[in-house]
Every structure is written in C-alpha cells, then in structure tokens.
Amino acid sequence: MVNADQAASLARVMKVIAQPLAVRLLGRITEGPATLEQLTERLGVETGDLGGHLGALVAAGVVKVDPTTTSPTFTLDETVLTGLGATAEALLASTARGAASQQNRSSEGPELNEEEKVLRDFFAGPCLKQIPARRKKLLIVLRHLLGRFEPGREYPEKEVNAILRSAHEDVATLRRDLVDFGFMVRANGIYRVTPTTGAGTTEDPPDD
Numbered sequence: 001m002v003n004a005d006q007a008a009s010l011a012r013v014m015k016v017i018a019q020p021l022a023v024r025l026l027g028r029i030t031e032g033p034a035t036l037e038q039l040t041e042r043l044g045v046e047t048g049d050l051g052g053h054l055g056a057l058v059a060a061g062v063v064k065v066d067p068t069t070t071s072p073t074f075t076l077d078e079t080v081l082t083g084l085g086a087t088a089e090a091l092l093a094s095t096a097r098g099a100a101s102q103q104n105r106s107s108e109g110p111e112l113n114e115e116e117k118v119l120r121d122f123f124a125g126p127c128l129k130q131i132p133a134r135r136k137k138l139l140i141v142l143r144h145l146l147g148r149f150e151p152g153r154e155y156p157e158k159e160v161n162a163i164l165r166s167a168h169e170d171v172a173t174l175r176r177d178l179v180d181f182g183f184m185v186r187a188n189g190i191y192r193v194t195p196t197t198g199a200g201t202t203e204d205p206p207d208d
Helices: 004-016 020-029 036-043 047-060 078-107 114-122 135-146 157-165 171-180
Strands: 063-066 073-076 184-187 190-193
Touching: 004 047, 020 036, 020 047, 020 073, 036 047, 047 063, 114 135, 135 171, 157 171, 157 190, 171 184, 171 190
Parallel strands: none
Antiparallel strands: 063 073, 184 190
16 A cells, blocks of 8 residues: 555656656666766766756655765665655555456456346256245246246146246245236136236335
8 A cells, every 4th residue: 555655755756757858867877976067978968958857856855965075976865766666566566456356347247236146146047946035035036937938828737837847846836926926817727927017016025
C-alpha cells in the first residue's frame, strides 16, 4: 500500500523528470558527482538550459548540492532515491495485483442473480440433484421444470411422470408441488400448465 506522503513524493519527482533533458541530466549525475560545467560539457548543452532542471531536481530531493567545493557539486541523494524506488515497486505490484484480480473476475463472467445461483446449485445439466427444502428455492426450481411442458397442451399423468423423471426420481413430489403451487392444474388425471401465469399464482413468499 502506498500512503499519501509516498504518493506525493513520487508524483513530484515524476513531474520534475517529465522533460527529456531532465532525464538525461539525472542519468549523468548517476555516473558520479559533477559540477555544472562538467554536466553541460557531458550533455553538450548550454549552462542556462540546465539551471532550471537542476534546481527542480534539488527541490524534489533527488539531487544534493555540495556548496563547500570550489564549484558547487551535484550528487544523487541515494536515500531518497531508494525510498522512491521502493514506492514505485509497491505501486507497480499493487497495480499488477489489481489488474490480475479484475481479469479473474472478468473471466468468471457477470455476477449471477439469485435465480441463476439456485439453478446452478440444484441442477447438474438436466438433472435435479435434490428437491429444495426452502420454499423460495423450490419455486425457482418448479418454474424451471415447468419450461419442459407446453402451455395449452394436455398431459396424462403418465407423461407428466416421464417428463419429471428426466429431472428427478421423486416424480410424485414434483408433480404434487407443481399443482399445489399453482404452476399446473389437474382434472380427471389430465395436467395442463396454468394458463394465467405459467409460473405460479402468487408473488414469491419470503424464504423461511
């Protein structure tokens, strides 16, 4: 984690070295202490071109100036640079972790809604792993099973059993629940999808 002070220091230095000449200047100073005259000679530029950049590097704390020498000598402040390097590494590592985490979330696809979660948990392909005990989840499962029946068509009980058996062996419970919860109607051994809703007759009750 990069704190506010570390971020401010790193941003300040990055702003100072945003110019190509400042980068070249800093690179020359890394080779060893140098006076202004030596730096202008090494870089092949005029003294006036370096003054502002040197002042900014000194103000940012990455370059020190020794005024006790015959000519002011500029050197790197290795302590400050080491700290900035550690901050930059921490920032890059944090960014990389964030990018990896985002990529993993993207690869997992969008977050599932409640109905999708229930179907994922209770179904293995077309097969129902178990009949939910909680009413709210049971209604979701029954709605899903209802999709195997055609609205308006009449089904004898034997055919209803065959369709439900492809999902679960306990066809009696599923058949009874489809009727009791209003998903299907039964008359004289004939079943039909409830024409008014086709998905239950009332609003889902709260989970018990």
